[in-house]
Amino acid sequence: MNIKQLKTVSKYYMKILKIRDWNIDIEIVRSSQMDEVASCGQCLCTPEERYASIFILDEKDYEIISKPPYDMELTLVHELCHVSLWNVESFTRCKDNFGMFTIFVENHIDSVSCALVAARRESHRFQWEQ
Numbered sequence: 200m201n202i203k204q205l206k207t208v209s210k211y212y213m214k215i216l217k218i219r220d221w222n223i224d225i226e227i228v229r230s231s232q233m234d235e236v237a238s239c240g241q242c243l244c245t246p247e248e249r250y251a252s253i254f255i256l257d258e259k260d261y262e263i264i265s266k267p268p269y270d271m272e273l274t275l276v277h278e279l280c281h282v283s284l285w286n287v288e289s290f291t292r293c294k295d296n297f298g299m300f301t302i303f304v305e306n307h308i309d310s311v312s313c314a315l316v317a318a319r320r321e322s323h324r325f326q327w328e329q
Contacts, residue, residue, distance in 0.1 A: 200271040202227050205255060208319075212276050215315060216283040221249045223282065225275070230260040240274040242281040251285075253278040270316070277312040284308070 200208075205225050213219045233254060235241055239261070241254040253275065261269035287304065 205271060205275055208272060209275060209279065211319065212279050212315060216279055218279065218283050221251055221282060223251045223253060223279075225253045225255065227257050227271075228254045229257050239269070240278045242278040244282055244285045246285050251282045253282075273312055273316050276315050277308055280308040280311055 239256045244251045258269050
């Protein structure tokens with residue numbers, strides 16, 4: 200996917216996740232520009248302003264992280280889910296059990312992201328077959 204396609208598809212997912220009132224910038228970046236090592240995406244939220252920056256790993260660097268194929272759409276949806284759950288995540292940062300709760304939230308986001316992407320793709324496949 201290119202940046203134009205990511206921004207287009209993000210509107211669909213923002214509607215589903217009920218975060219259309221957020222101003223979200225999306226960028227494709229090289230791994231050297233990411234704060235988190237070995238990450239396909241990163242999300243930085245400023246909830247008071249309903250603003251977020253989402254960084255998606257450039258596919259040129261994906262082999263550094265994992266084996267292909269690389270699904271930029273899935274990474275985008277994962278990061279959009281972080282925006283959707285910003286209040287839960289900010290709450291967990293204040294807790295002693297941060298590690299376990301973070302794992303739980305990440306696992307939940309992974310499951311939801313996969314389901315949303317699969318549902319959209321199945322919907323598109325069904326429309327083409329008719």
